[in-house]
Amino acid sequence: MPINANAVLNRLQDQTIRDRSYLEASFTTNGEAARAANESDEAAAHPIMDKFITDLGSEGIRTLTNFTVTEFETLWSFVDTAMQSAWMEGRDRRSPTSPKDAMFMALTVLKHFSSWEKHTADYGFKAPTFEKLITRVLSVIEPIFYRRFITPVTMAELTQTGQRFAHFPYALYAVDVKFQPSNRPAGRFAEQKHYFSGKYHLYGYKIEAAMSPDGRCVAMSTADPGSVHDLTIMNSRKHVHPVNLAKSASESLVPDHGEQAALHRGSWACLVDMGYIGISHSLRGIHPKRLPAHGSLDASDLERNANVSSHRVIVENFFG
Numbered sequence: 001m002p003i004n005a006n007a008v009l010n011r012l013q014d015q016t017i018r019d020r021s022y023l024e025a026s027f028t029t030n031g032e033a034a035r036a037a038n039e040s041d042e043a044a045a046h047p048i049m050d051k052f053i054t055d056l057g058s059e060g061i062r063t064l065t066n067f068t069v070t071e072f073e074t075l076w077s078f079v080d081t082a083m084q085s086a087w088m089e090g091r092d093r094r095s096p097t098s099p100k101d102a103m104f105m106a107l108t109v110l111k112h113f114s115s116w117e118k119h120t121a122d123y124g125f126k127a128p129t130f131e132k133l134i135t136r137v138l139s140v141i142e143p144i145f146y147r148r149f150i151t152p153v154t155m156a157e158l159t160q161t162g163q164r165f166a167h168f169p170y171a172l173y174a175v176d177v178k179f180q181p182s183n184r185p186a187g188r189f190a191e192q193k194h195y196f197s198g199k200y201h202l203y204g205y206k207i208e209a210a211m212s213p214d215g216r217c218v219a220m221s222t223a224d225p226g227s228v229h230d231l232t233i234m235n236s237r238k239h240v241h242p243v244n245l246a247k248s249a250s251e252s253l254v255p256d257h258g259e260q261a262a263l264h265r266g267s268w269a270c271l272v273d274m275g276y277i278g279i280s281h282s283l284r285g286i287h288p289k290r291l292p293a294h295g296s297l298d299a300s301d302l303e304r305n306a307n308v309s310s311h312r313v314i315v316e317n318f319f320g
Helices: 005-043 048-063 069-088 099-111 116-123 127-148 156-163 189-195 230-236 241-245 299-317
Strands: 172-179 201-211 217-220 269-271
Touching: 048 069, 048 099, 069 099, 069 127, 069 201, 099 116, 099 127, 116 127, 172 230, 172 241, 172 299, 189 201, 201 230, 201 299, 217 241, 241 269
Parallel strands: 172 269
Antiparallel strands: 172 201, 201 217
């Protein structure tokens, strides 16, 4: 049968006009009801978090997650699109838990370490389902938050804002490691003991963070097994610290008479604790002086050690 192009075009144009008229009439008739229904749906979109806000208030949310409601909403604005997209991916049945509720629970899990069974009792989930949900959230938000909040700092920036370490103005940041307990890993004992910390007598992981004097986290490592020494972790991050501490061409012209300036001419220093003794072979690391065998530290050494420790508190406060 021959095709009548004009007839096809006219029919489709008429159909478009009828559809538009129908939509306009429907909006006039049912617009207010639809808007009210949408507002009702939005109000109940994240019932878990709403329940906690209603019962505990903003201060209760801060205790649970380490963030106030306002701060949580700010964090959510950064990951909203990515979380909504992640919840729509795949052909499996959609999760009945909203993305925002899932992130709220994930932050609670991060703040209060406990077994999956104990956390699930709080929220009414089964442990395997809850573990899968939280893992899914973290896989989405972690790279976004890392790019957003963990950025290198330059000495020029710190100088401009007047926020350098008072006793060590040639130090760019302070470094420390946080031990995070975990469940005993599965597998053979030889594999498990790699995660056992002799210091804490617990299984877990270590995370290294670097904090600038203005309170910013400028670098953070992935999790290492609990038995790995702090110095080993730092030396393994040669793609991070030497690059971050390197002086720019203009910064190299600035007089620097601080400790190890001659040994590491093109680098700023970082402040570390006694666990990093030996770091100066690879990085310009400033650590407290060790008490000599059968000897003692003089007053200037004790004062210097106290100054190093006082500046390093900024990392301990970050970890909480």
